[in-house]
Amino acid sequence: MLKRTDIVLECHHVATLLNSCHSCIVKQVGWASTQLLPKKGELFKKKKRRMMQMGSKWKLVKKGTWTKRVVESIENRVVKVGDPVSVVPILKQWVEEGREVDQDLAHRLSQSRRYTHALQVLEWMSNERNYDLYPGGIAKQINLISKVHGLEQAEKYFRSIPDAKIEFKIYAALLRCYMEHKSLEEAEAVMKKIKEFHPVNITPCCNMMLKLYAHMGKYEKMDRLMQEMKEKDICNTATYMIRLNAYVAITDIKGMEKLLMQMEADPLVTMSWYAYSAAANGYRKVHNFEKATAILKKSEHLARGKTSRLAYESIRTMYALIGNKDEVFRLWHMCKNLKKPNNSTYVSMLSSLVKLDDIDGAEKILDEWECIYANFDARIPNIMISAYCKWGQFDKADAYIRRLLDGGKQLDGRTWG
Helix, strand or coil: CCCHHHHHHHHHHHHHHHHHCCCCEEECCCCCCCEECCCCCHHHHHHHHHHHHHCEEEEEEECCEEEEEECCCHHHHHHCCCCCCCCHHHHHHHHHCCCCCCCHHHHHHHHCCCHHHHHHHHHHHHHCCCCCCCHHHHHHHHHHHHHHHCHHHHHHHHHHCCHHHCCHHHHHHHHHHHHHCCCHHHHHHHHHHHHHCCCCCCHHHHHHHHHHHHHHCCHHHHHHHHHHHHHCCCCCHHHHHHHHHHHHHCCCHHHHHHHHHHHHHCCCCCCCHHHHHHHHHHHHHCCCHHHHHHHHHHHHHCCCHHHHHHHHHHHHHHHHHCCCHHHHHHHHHHHHHHCCCCHHHHHHHHHHHHHCCCHHHHHHHHHHHHHHCCCCCCHHHHHHHHHHHHCCCHHHHHHHHHHHHHCCCCCCHHHHC
16 A cells, blocks of 8 residues: 555656656556656646545656556545445545545546435535535535435525525525426525626526426426526527427427527527437427428538537437438448447437337347447347337247347346336
């Protein structure tokens, strides 16, 4: 086990070597990909604190090249713990080893949807380490309590916060809780409080209210708030998308088309593939497949960058819903050309072919997946087994299940549903 003094000595050793060969390459396994070092000594200053927290160690692999050996990060330890096991003992041990824990850990756990453990981190820092949470940390804790323990407990925690600490961010967090729990009257009351702060960026809070009105079917209130936002010039792309989805939900095609024209004409609105895909869904719901197809072409044209695969899969699903098999396969090949398909990609494609009742196509995709998969994913055979049952091919379903079991594959409860 590395001690703090060992890590400090390693850091100083690294700094000395970097001063003489600052053009070497560092491989930061777990944090970033290979990158050229910055100017002399800058890397040491930037990474010293991180190394102290993570308990990492540098070693020379060959002349001019460095690599980081990760002893173990606190995230690695926490990831191994499943709900409902507490992570507090891990946090205590980490500190006893002379290392630090900060609020960023809770944020990273929240991003991974490990809400219970994220909440445990914040509560431990506040209660046992006497860490004074900043307003953003308090706001995060309110949201986590709401997700883990429910709205009533989140309200109870809010009431325990000293008045001197309550500010815009905390009310905004409470508003999000009411939105997620569809508590309309309480949300409206909190929104009045938020307006009293005259925040510079109130748009996200207004968007939360728009979402809530849409969920509750309060379209008149939704339109009044949106008009107010337009008058104050505080609408953003998300604002228009919320309203667009609401039009699609109630199949108000005229309203949807009018809003699309406004969005296209507004230089401050960034049109995305998702906006046109949502509109295509509106046309699909009223069986106007010609317009749906035309607008899906617009959507595809905007698919680029890191979200292109997600866009193609979404558009492909829409083509399946309107019965256009040729476009489904065209986009399937486009997805495959972007990157090697993963299990989720095969789930999406199989689902599309099942919607099209394309038995032969589905079986070919299944065969392809069985030849290349690295990790068995029960979702894929489950789709195929359900499809066989849907098509009345119970013998095929039974034979496939037996083949999977004979091959030692683990099936879940949905297989037998």
